[in-house]
Structure formats: C-alpha cells, structure tokens
Amino acid sequence: MRLPRRLFCTALLGLAAGFNAASALAADPQAGAQYVVLPVPQPTDTGKKVEVIEFFAYYCPHCYAFEPALEAWVKKQGDNIVFKRVHVPRDASVLPQQRLFYTLDAMGLLSQYHQKVFDAMHQQHLRLSSDEQVFDWVAQNGIDRAKFIDTYRSFGIQAKLRRASAMMEAYGVDRWPLVVIDGRFITSPSHAGAGAPEGTTEAQQQQTALQAMDFLVTKAKADKR
Structure with a gap:
C-alpha cells in the first residue's frame, strides 16, 4: 500500500527525530536522566586515574546480566580507571x-x-x-x-x-547494579531505562549506561588535568 505523501513525510520526520534523539542521547548523556550528580562528592584515592565503583550483589539477576558487558567495558578502559566492586548487604x-x-x-x-x-x-x-x-x-x-x-x-x-x-x-545506593564514577556521578542500567521508549530491552539499557559511563570517565579525566 502506498502512503499519502503527507503521511509518508511525517513518518520520515518521526524516524529522523527518533534517530537524532538516540544519537544525542549516546553522545551527550544528561544529568538527572542518564546519570545523577552526588550532592556530596565522596573522596577517592586513585590519583590521576578515575575511580569506578560497582555496587552489586551475587543474588541479583540484573547484576548477573550486566556482568559480561561491564567486564568488557572495564577491559576497554584499561589504565584510564581503577575499578572496584562493593557487594551490598541486605x-x-x-x-x-x-x-x-x-x-x-x-x-x-x-x-x-x-x-x-x-x-x-x-x-x-x-x-x-x-x-x-x-x-x-x-x-x-x-x-x-x-x-x-x-x-x-x-x-x-x-x-x-x-x-x-x-x-x-x-x-x-538505592538499587543495583549501580556504578559510581570519580566519587561524583552515579549511573546504572535502571537510570538509563528511566524515560526510555516502551519496549527498550535490558541489554539496550545496559548499553546506554555504558555510554554514560564513557562520557563520565572522559569528563572526570578532563577535570583532573
């Protein structure tokens, strides 16, 4: 079936807007959306390297699901970061x-x-x-x-x-997995999922969180210069 020209153009504009919004989200995560700024920064002891802390629990299925992507991200960061884990109590x-x-x-x-x-x-x-x-x-x-x-x-x-x-x-810490960067910024797949389009998968939320983590590590490194 052939769409009327006006509807066809509107559909194209909608797709373009969605694409641009997704691109902007990946390139420029927003405070209060994909990450949160801690009201009271916590001290770090990692010098010029950026401290990254994951709060997690072994029993947590979302922590288990996030682990392979997080592990790959940590390896990719290499000497940029010092990675630590904290197992939360319950x-x-x-x-x-x-x-x-x-x-x-x-x-x-x-x-x-x-x-x-x-x-x-x-x-x-x-x-x-x-x-x-x-x-x-x-x-x-x-x-x-x-x-x-x-x-x-x-x-x-x-x-x-x-x-x-x-x-x-x-x-x-009110959820896990949760990642703290440089004692100042908090993000997580659930932060990334807040406000995401309906039908966004957990794997997509994880990738958005990892993009926010890339952004925050870069920001933290620049601030240390």
Missing part, C-alpha cells in the same frame, strides 16, 4: 554471599572465581545462603576449605562488611 541470607565475595578478594582469588559464583547462583541455582553452603562450594571448586574459613571469619572481613554498609549509605 539480610541474613545474603550475608554469606557478601562474605564470600570479600574473602575471595582478600585471598587474591576474586578474578578467578567471581564469574563462577554468579554462574553457581544463576545457572546451577545454588542458594549460597548459609556459611556451610559457601564452604561446601569453595571446597568443591578447589579452594582450601580451612584457609578460606579462617579468612571468612576474620576481623578483616568483618571490617570490610562494615565499610560496605557505610559506603552504601554515603553514596545513597
């Missing part, structure tokens, strides 16, 4: 997962086992909601059970748990 069932994260980190095993923990929970459907479940899992995955338990129950890990709670409050 309740008693999440505490063993939080302790698992910080124990792996303290033992220098996080890079080797981080994705495996995610897969255990979201593919194998392990709950990892008790200390014994965590201990059994680490032993089955080749980690020295006794050494792990010693670290897991140490004062150092307890201090990291307290620090995570304090950081969550200081940054006003």
